[in-house]
Amino acid sequence: MAQGQGLTDAKSGLDERVGLLTTGAAKTIGSAAGLTVSVPLAIVDGRVRESIGAQVGAVGGGLNDTIGSVGGVVTGR
Secondary structure, eight states: OOSSOOTTOOOOOHHHHHHHHHHHHHHHHHHHHHHHHHHHHHTTOHHHHHHHHHHHHHHHHHHHHHHHHHHHHHHTO
16 A cells, blocks of 8 residues: 555546446446336326336436446546
């Protein structure tokens, strides 16, 4: 630690960036799977219909975060 990265250093290693990328991708895939199951149910259940917009937003936000993470892995940010 005397010559390496300190505990409070904000720089992250490639392994941490790849880990965040895969975690974000898994979350996005999970959100998309939930949306896929919810859409047919929305036909018969009004409460599910009301939540579809939020689910679509979650998938879109997850995609945006995952795409941003890809750039971070490549550029090292």
